[in-house]
Amino acid sequence: MNRSREAAERFAERRRREDEAPRLRDVVPTLTSCRIEVDEARAGVTGAEVSHTRRVVVAHAPALFIVPCSDGSCRDGGHDITHDVLRGLRESRAEISGQDACYGHVGNADCGRVLRFTAFADYQAST
Ligand SMILES: [Zn+2]
16 A cells, blocks of 8 residues: 555545544533643653644534644554543643643554643633
8 A cells, every 4th residue: 555545545444434423522512712722842852843733623523633643654543532631621621731642653652642621611601
């Protein structure tokens, strides 16, 4: 299987999971806005190499938080932070942070890139 075919299949798989996931709005109805800051570092290296912010479109987003691995040579990697983020959102926490090691492989070795994330969320005031 060549690389572009593989990439296309990974993309299709991700789309399928997103389509099948419940909507974020249904899981956390009080959520009004959410952004997630992530930074990623190679295993054993201190200091962030990659850092960016993901804005979550609350009205349309699936309740699925998967951050692709930023290492271009990593195969089947990524970070699924869905569980941690959803748990925090359900508890109406304004700030949710955690970390996750990539489960992919580079060559014959584990990728092991570590993603640290902090999600900032706003909720409807309960009146
Ligand atoms: Zn990786």
